[in-house]
Amino acid sequence: MKLGYFPGCSLHSTAKEFDLSLKAVAGPLDVELEEIHDWSCCGSSSAHATDHLLSIALAARNLSLAEQQGLSQVMAPCAACFSRLATARHEMAHDEEQAELVRPMLARPFKNAVEVQNVVALLQGLAGRIKAKATPLTGLKVACYYGCLLVRPPEVAQFDDPEDPTSMEQVVAATGATAVRWSRRLDCCGAGFSLSRVGSVVRLGRAILEDAKASGAQAVVVACPMCHSNLDLRQSAMEARRASLGLPILFLTQLVGLALKLDPASLGLERHFVSAVGVMRALAAPAPQQLPATRG
Amino acid sequence: MSLAIGPGQRLEDSVSDGSSHPDSSLAGDLRRATGLNVAACYQCGKCSAGCPMAAEMPLKPHQMLRLAQLDLRDELLSDPSPWLCLTCETCTARCPNEVDPARLIDGLREIVFKSGSAVAPLRLRAFHKAFLRQIRRHGRVFEVGLIVDYKRRTGALFDDVLSAPAVFRRGKLALSPSNIEGRDEVRRIFEACGQAAARKEVHS
Amino acid sequence: MVSEVASGAKAEFEPKIVAFVCNWCTYTGADLAGTSRLQMAPNVRVVRLPCTGRIDPLFITKAFEGGADGVIVSGCHPADCHYTAGNYHARRRFAIFRDLLDFMGVDVRRTTFSWVSASEGGKWRDVVNDTTARVKQLGPFAEYQGLSVAPPPARSQAPASGEWESSPRGRDTP
């Protein structure tokens, strides 16, 4: 299976381990990722928050590049990029007036023929293959965290029930781990304010992680670099003057990689702020060499 | 006709003007910016009930829409609440009347942003400006450049964490920008969007 | 042929206008205009039909052939048809028919399509007066000979008056 690949800015920097683990699991799962040549930033929330047209045009440029490259599907692992690209595709198809404004801005013909996919839907589709190749991660309890952008808005995301999604749980089940039942799977962690309004982020993230912890999860599984950096990076702040959380935040691809018995380092597991050592130990897997912690 | 609705507030007669002639109300501006109709909001409050930021917003999402319905433009546009929205779309996904409050709040921000008003929180404005500048310049975001730019604009760093050596140590920040080939293309998109926005201003 | 009863010579052109109306809404509305003594132009003569659904487009050509200078078609509002759907069929038929009239060289401004309910006596008066005034401006309809074969002399670009092409009442989607 060949797929267009739109890594987006964060997979080249803050979420490098997402990129690493995705590429690591792609091989064993027979997925060929072809990066969009010369892709540009999707505009992220800054374009979105200030100029709607710009946010559509920037995303559409990438879709047009993929089209030129002969790709029929583009996978954007970052939930934010996925949301921006999928929104652009949706609006270019449904808002003719706006589409007419955008088309001349693109330096190439644009038929809006490329489908946009995210990593969860991709892995959900491959669950059978994962299960076949996995050494079950028996005993590991994880909380699947969707956040906002994967499932919302429903008419754009369109891959799972927006209020009671199950796709991540299906992937987790394929790895042999157990997905706990919990309530705050869809609550926003505030990643958009990760840099500008830390207080809010800590408040929101804490409520989410406390619920995950209370449900018995040993780790939280995510599929969005923003959620990840937020819940990972800010966890120590969330713990301040409260009970410790100590919940490693794993990318879904990392969990799949673990089940496929890939080398933890190749999955970037040592790059997290909250150590995944405990999880490894629970699975009796070789613990990654942890970098010096920055907590406290 | 104008109707006093409270000390110093006047509800102008353009409030519920559903006619087709150019509508200078805030509702009209929002309709042009987003294609949406604020009048569709029946004030059920489901948006505010689920909004993760409602607790911190002086005006809750449905209240923002209410002020827009009443055309209390100055009061609404000078309020920080729109800037506290995370665009998480919880409200939109659950709104029973298909109002799309998240998009309308986007629209409010766009209106304020374009007016250059000082309401938009300095840090946020600075962040968005710096972020877009990165894209405009490199085609992608170069974090270190972003941090420097942001610091220049606000005099502050985001906060301690991103500058912490730990981030670099984890190989998470590139030290030089990766420039894409199609930078001119991207710049042209920015220019075209700027012009489109200017045209819209003139029309209204 | 009846000019001897007419009072004095007419300086102005007085058009003859035929109105095809349904029994349940517009005819009753016109009755109401009468009971309310609403004065209106005397140029309109009403033909009563059970429903606008009964109106054959040929009635209209026939009226023009017979010397009418204008035609009104009026029935129940979209959702109010006494027969539930007759006016819906009429509406579809007339949208097509109007193009045909235009093609045949009949200025579509000579025709009015409207909805007048049983309680809209005032609206009926307005329809009568507006149509009369409009047709007066257009002058006598002289092209009626051989209506069915006449090639189009000049296509009219002016929008015809009337509500029939607008969408039925419904939610105004932005």
Place this chain on the structure above:
Amino acid sequence: MSRIGVLVCHCGENIGRTVDCASVARALGDLPGVAHAADYKYMCSDPGQLLVKQAIAEKKLDGVVVAACSPRMHEKTFRRACASAGMNAFLCEMANIREHCSWIHESRGDATEKAIALARAIVEKVKRNQPLSPIRIPIERRALVIGGGIAGIQAALDIAEGGREVVLVEKEPSIGGHMSQLSETFPTLDCSQCILTPRMVEAYQHPGIKLLAYSEVESVSGYIGNFEVKVRRKARSVDETRCNGCGECQAACPNKKIPSEFEQGLGKRSAIYVPFPQAVPNIPVIDRAHCALFRGRAKGLKKDACSKCKEACGRQAVDFDQQDTFTTVKVGAVVVATGYQLYSVGKQQPSDKLKGYGEYGYGTIPDVIDGLQFERLASASGPTGGKILRPSDGKEPKKIVFLQCIGSRDPAKGIEYCSKVCCMYVAKHTMLYRHKVHDGKAYVFYMDVRAAGKGYEEFARRAVEEEGAIYLRGRVSKLERTGNAIKVHGFDTLSGRPMVIDADMVVLATAMRPQPGIEALAQKLSVSCDGHGFINEAHPKLRPVETNTAGVFVAGACQAPRDIPDSVAMASGAASKVLGLFSNEELERDPTVAVVDETGCAGCFHCERVCPYGAVERKEIKDRKGVLLKVVATVNKGVCQGCGTCQATCPSKNVELQGFTDEQIFAAISAL
């Protein structure tokens, strides 16, 4: 040459003031074919009518035109006068020179000229009128009532009391409908069973009512006065004539863990069961999907896996080999009273266009229930004996949150309309709860309280003022399961505050929707449904219990969300319509109906497609040897309402509306 008489009325001064009636009479008298023309002060007066009769007799008229007021006023008067003089009534018509002429014009010249034109047109039309006779259709004076809820029961009883036979068809094993599930009813809080059960029994025992329970309408043919209805009698597996309702079979059935539909899943029943103790008829039915014997047979087992019920039955009533049977009934009228279902708001239901609400956890959080489930908990005969207990752990909830408008007033994931009864039953629920759990706290999230009915507002206020229910104005975003409680994330828009409540139980006031399968039934009856599936009434204000199909009436919650008083009022209204219809042996109708010229009909059936009443049927034309020559359209006079749409649509002009033929109208147009 025709001999038409024209009579011009002065209407005192009403016409005479502006129209020169004598000139009109003179001008009309000069027309070819007019044998008599006169004017008179008051045509509708007795001497005026006498003038008409005399003219017919003396001048041997074959048509009459009265130029006077609106035909809506006096057409009947003059037609009757003509008929009494021996002329066919339909050869008489009126020209409206009052409402359409004298009253609306000032100039005597203009008005007179117009009056002449109007009368002349009618003269030309009447010259071409044909004698018509009213259509007579014999009526089968027996009614079919579909649905045995309170609406159907009421309609059946009223019709039977009026002396006419009724066949009552109910698809479930028992009649009673939703009302039988309710505990106490607003606005008076009387016990639902207590007022309903006697009516159920009365309907069952009434000699004029034939109850076909556990039956469904299979097909319907015919038209007003003459419907033929085929009813499927589903196999009960119990012989109704033998069973005496002792209940031994139920006790013997080993399969007792089946969720009871009647208890809304909160209680259990056996595979052979009566839905509830007061069921009418009190005869059990075997649920073959759950019965061990039938499951075994379906799997191909040679030996029957169980026959405990049959063994237990002292009357040999259990009959495993019973099959569905069919009964055909002839009826003159039908009342549709199929009621409603509640919108099941669990997560997305793939089979349904409605999406459901994942955020409310219905179906996944056990203590989130709907209104009917609450009714069962509150009912003395319910699964908890009338104690309000949580389904999850059987504990008494101390804090209940009620959510209104769930699925209603929600175009995004539900339905646009307001379900009308939920505001009231939520108020009722808060009261019932407080009566049973004195230290309990009831919270209600609402958008508006719609309590427009006699005593309703007072009732709803009582919930707040006397029973301490706390009403919070806002919708809830999400329910979250936290340990033993349910966290309700709401907002009170009145105080502007987010409201998070840890509830022990949450009750969703879910929307009312029409019964499943209503569209198929409507199609059989050729009545229409609105976009949601509710049966359309003929006119929303003036014909609320009739449908567009003559002889088919509607009552209760199948027409729109309705409470019991409304349903009963509608049912009595529908019954009186039926009795009105049945007060005649024959149906007499205006002969303004369409007639197809079968020789010319090309069989394109455009007419069939446009007819709003389904009056156009297909007819096979065969030669003497029985070889099919062609299929043509034919209009069923009993069904046609005379709109004329078919005539205007027929491409080959082979259908004519009597009284409004092309020839008549063309002649009138030319004469104007």
